Amino acid sequence: LAIGPRYITERQKLDSYDYVVVGGGTAGIAIGARLSERPNINVLVIEAGPVDAGDDIITTPGKVGQVMGTKFDWLFKSEVQTAANGRVINVPAGKLVGGASALNGMCFDRGAAADYDAWADLGNPGWTFDEILPYFKRNEKFTPPPKEQAEFYNITWDPSAHGFDGAIHSSYPSYMTDVARPWRQALNSMGIPQELDGHNGRAINMFWAPNSLDPVNVTRSYGKTGYYFPASKRSNFHILTDTVVQKLIHKTNVDGSITVESVQYKGGSATAKREVIVSAGAIGSPRLLQISGIGPSPLLKKFNIPVAVELPGVGSNYQDHPFESVRYTLRNGPPATFPVDAERLYRTNKTGPWSASGPTFYAFLPFPTITSKYRAILDKYLAQKPDAYLPAGTDPTVVAGYAAQQKVLAKHLASDLMGATEFIYGGSGITLSHQHEFSRGTVQIASTDVNVQPIIDFRYATNPADLDVLVESIRWIRSAYATPIMQALQPIENSPGASVETDEAIANFMKGQMTTMYHSCCTNPMQPRELGGVVDSKLRVFGTTNLRVADASVIPLIPGTHIQSTVYMIAEKAVDLLLEDFAKFD
Numbered sequence: 001l002a003i004g005p006r007y008i009t010e011r012q013k014l015d016s017y018d019y020v021v022v023g024g025g026t027a028g029i030a031i032g033a034r035l036s037e038r039p040n041i042n043v044l045v046i047e048a049g050p051v052d053a054g055d056d057i058i059t060t061p062g063k064v065g066q067v068m069g070t071k072f073d074w075l076f077k078s079e080v081q082t083a084a085n086g087r088v089i090n091v092p093a094g095k096l097v098g099g100a101s102a103l104n105g106m107c108f109d110r111g112a113a114a115d116y117d118a119w120a121d122l123g124n125p126g127w128t129f130d131e132i133l134p135y136f137k138r139n140e141k142f143t144p145p146p147k148e149q150a151e152f153y154n155i156t157w158d159p160s161a162h163g164f165d166g167a168i169h170s171s172y173p174s175y176m177t178d179v180a181r182p183w184r185q186a187l188n189s190m191g192i193p194q195e196l197d198g199h200n201g202r203a204i205n206m207f208w209a210p211n212s213l214d215p216v217n218v219t220r221s222y223g224k225t226g227y228y229f230p231a232s233k234r235s236n237f238h239i240l241t242d243t244v245v246q247k248l249i250h251k252t253n254v255d256g257s258i259t260v261e262s263v264q265y266k267g268g269s270a271t272a273k274r275e276v277i278v279s280a281g282a283i284g285s286p287r288l289l290q291i292s293g294i295g296p297s298p299l300l301k302k303f304n305i306p307v308a309v310e311l312p313g314v315g316s317n318y319q320d321h322p323f324e325s326v327r328y329t330l331r332n333g334p335p336a337t338f339p340v341d342a343e344r345l346y347r348t349n350k351t352g353p354w355s356a357s358g359p360t361f362y363a364f365l366p367f368p369t370i371t372s373k374y375r376a377i378l379d380k381y382l383a384q385k386p387d388a389y390l391p392a393g394t395d396p397t398v399v400a401g402y403a404a405q406q407k408v409l410a411k412h413l414a415s416d417l418m419g420a421t422e423f424i425y426g427g428s429g430i431t432l433s434h435q436h437e438f439s440r441g442t443v444q445i446a447s448t449d450v451n452v453q454p455i456i457d458f459r460y461a462t463n464p465a466d467l468d469v470l471v472e473s474i475r476w477i478r479s480a481y482a483t484p485i486m487q488a489l490q491p492i493e494n495s496p497g498a499s500v501e502t503d504e505a506i507a508n509f510m511k512g513q514m515t516t517m518y519h520s521c522c523t524n525p526m527q528p529r530e531l532g533g534v535v536d537s538k539l540r541v542f543g544t545t546n547l548r549v550a551d552a553s554v555i556p557l558i559p560g561t562h563i564q565s566t567v568y569m570i571a572e573k574a575v576d577l578l579l580e581d582f583a584k585f586d
C-alpha cells in the first residue's frame with residue numbers, strides 16, 4: 001500500500017480502495033481517518049476543497065464567522081423565502097478538509113435524550129440516546145474547566161457523559177464575561193433549573209456546554225486537527241483534495257438493485273472494493289445522489305437522468321434551526337467592557353476575547369415551560385393533514401414519513417424532556433431559535449453539473465404552526481424580562497418593541513427576521529423506505545448493495561442542539577457499521 005505523501009495526486013492513486021469516501025468534511029474525514037486506524041484497510045477520501053494552511057480565520061476562536069464568504073465556502077444561496085417576507089438567505093457550507101467544522105461557531109453541545117430517542121421511534125433501531133452515547137464519547141476529548149472558573153460560574157459536568165481521549169477537544173475558554181449572571185438568576189427565579197450537564201441526555205432547561213477548543217493551543221479543534229492529521233501519517237490513508245466528485249457510476253443487478261462501480265471526478269475515477277460512503281453534507285449529498293440517478297423520478301426525468309433507484313426522499317425533509325433576535329437596551333446594565341488589545345493578549349499568552357468563540361451557557365426550554373398553550377398548539381398541529389404544508393406534489397411515501405414525524409414530534413414536545421426553543425442571552429438581547437421546525441424544505445438539482453448550486457429552499461414558516469411556537473417564545477422572553485431580577489437592569493425592548501403586541505404582529509416580525517443558524521440537515525433521512533427514507537438504520541442507501549450516506553443529511557429529525565457533535569457521532573457510528581460488514585465483501 002505504501003505510497004508517498006498521503007495527500008496524493010491522480011497518478012499516485014491505487015487501482016482500487018477498500019473504501020472511497022466522498023467529501024472530507026466533518027463526517028467524511030472522521031470516517032476516513034477512523035477506517036485507516038485498521039492497517040488491513042485502505043481508504044481514499046475525495047474532498048472538493050483544499051487542506052487549509054492553518055489560516056488565522058479558521059484557527060483563532062475569536063475570529064469565528066470570518067471564514068464565511070471566503071474560498072473555503074461553497075457560497076450557496078437559498079431560494080426566495082416566500083413565507084418569510086421574500087428574502088434570499090446565504091447558506092454557508094465548508095469547502096475544505098474538515099468541512100463545516102472549520103467554519104462553525106465551535107459550540108459543542110448535544111441534544112437531549114428525547115431528540116435521539118425520536119429517531120429510534122421513527123423505525124431506526126440502534127439510535128436511542130443510550131445506544132449512541134458511546135459514539136459521542138469516542139469523538140470527544142474533554143478537559144474540565146479549572147476549579148476557580150467552575151466555582152465562579154457554577155459550571156458543572158457529569159464525567160460519565162464525556163469522552164476523554166477522542167479526536168476533538170472540548171473545553172471552556174478561559175475568557176468569559178459575567179454578563180449572563182442576572183439572566184441565569186432570573187430563569188432560576190422562574191423555576192427553571194440548571195442541569196448538571198447537557199451532555200448526559202438532559203440538554204434542557206439551563207446548562208453549560210464546552211466549545212470545540214484545544215485548551216493547550218487555544219485554537220479550533222476540527223476535522224483537520226482531530227482526524228486528518230493523525231490519518232495523514234498512515235500509508236493506508238489517501239486523500240484527493242481540490243477534487244469535486246461529479247457522479248457515482250453504477251451497474252444494475254438482476255434483482256434491480258445497483259452496485260456502485262466507481263466514483264467519477266474531473267480527470268479520473270476511483271474504485272471501491274467494499275463500499276462507497278457519501279459524506280458531502282446536507283446540500284452536497286442529495287445533489288450527488290440525484291445527479292447519479294438516485295432520487296425522485298419526476299426530478300430526475302426533468303434532467304433526462306436515467307432513474308437508477310427511485311427514492312423520493314432524496315432532497316426532501318430539509319430542516320434547520322431558523323433564528324431571530326429580540327434586542328434590549330439595559331439602562332442599568334453592567335458597564336460595557338472594551339476588549340482592548342485583544343490581538344496582543346491572544347498573540348502573547350492566548351488570553352482575552354480572541355481566545356473565545358461561541359456561547360457556552362444555554363437555555364433549551366421544553367414547550368410546556370414556554371407556554372401553557374403548548375397542548376392546544378400541538379393538538380392543532382396534529383390535526384393538520386400531513387401534506388397540507390408540504391410542497392405540492394410531494395410523493396406519498398414522503399408524506400407518510402412526515403405524518404410519522406408529526407406524531408413523534410408532538411409526543412416528545414409535549415414532555416418536559418425535549419427543548420422546543422433555544423434562548424441565548426447576550427447582554428443586549430436574546431437570540432432565540434426554533435429547535436423542531438414543522439416546515440419542511442427541499443434541496444433539488446438545478447443541473448446535471450455538480451458545480452451548479454442546487455435549488456436550496458428552506459421553506460421557512462410555510463407551516464403556520466412554526467409561528468405559533470415562535471410567538472409563544474417571544475412572549476416567554478418578555479415574561480423573563482418582567483422578573484424583578486431583569487427589571488432591576490431597567491430593560492427597554494427595542495426590537496420588535498413593546499408596541500408589537502398581537503400574535504399577528506409578532507409573527508410578522510418573525511417572518512421578516514428568521515435566518516439560518518447554519519444547521520442544514522435531514523435531506524437524506526434515515527427512515528424506512530415506505531416513509532420516504534433514503535438510508536436504513538445502518539446508513540445503507542435503499543436499493544443499493546455498497547453505498548452508504550453518513551453526514552448531517554441522514555438525520556431524520558433535527559435535534560435540539562448545535563449539530564456538529566451529532567454529526568461526529570454519526571461518523572463514529574458509521575465506522576462500526578461499515579466494519580460489521582467488512583468481511584461481507586471478501
Ligand SMILES: Cc1cc2nc3c(=O)[nH]c(=O)nc-3n(C[C@H](O)[C@H](O)[C@H](O)COP(=O)(O)OP(=O)(O)OC[C@H]3O[C@@H](n4cnc5c(N)ncnc54)[C@H](O)[C@@H]3O)c2cc1C
Nearest residue numbers: 023025026027048099100104105106107245284552562564
Ligand atoms: C457557518 C456555520 C456555523 C456553524 N456553527 C455551529 C456551531 O457552532 N456548533 C455546531 O454544533 N454546529 C455548527 N454548525 C453546523 C455543523 O458544523 C455542521 O452541521 C456539520 O459540520 C456538517 O457536517 P457534514 O459532514 O454533514 O458536512 P460538511 O462538514 O459540510 O462536509 C461536507 C464536505 O463534502 C465536500 N463535498 C461536497 N460535495 C462534494 C463533491 N461533489 N465532491 C467532493 N467533495 C464534496 C465539502 O466540500 C465538505 O468538505 C455550523 C455550520 C456552519 C456552516
